[in-house]
Amino acid sequence: MESLGLKDRVNFSRAYLEPALESGLLEMTQPDSPRSPTQKYRLTDKGRQWLTCKQ
Template identity: 55%
Template sequence: MKKKEVTPKVKRLLSVITGDHSRNELQQILSLKDADHFRKTYLLPAIKTGCLEMTRPDKPKSRLQKYRLTVEG
């Protein structure tokens, strides 16, 4: 299977994940303040490539939502 290409920003995000993290925790680790920019530029592309997954995929807007690496990540 051919590995999907990821952007440098997604690579940066993947490099800091060590378990389950909330969006806010990941933003703080990366020192990013703009939630919308983080979601569009880092989080969604990482999920689309299959490198990152939601801990609650059935409730994407849950306040308890966290993100973790997949086998691909």
């Protein structure tokens, strides 16, 4: 959110986070606890390949 300059968490989740998770570009570090306050996300191999192609 910070790197995109967005402040609305709900909009960020719907517009960016959920589509990236569904397409397999990102994965949760704690998939069994999606609402955990310590939840983080990381790029998958597919996400790294996508970034490489976009540069």
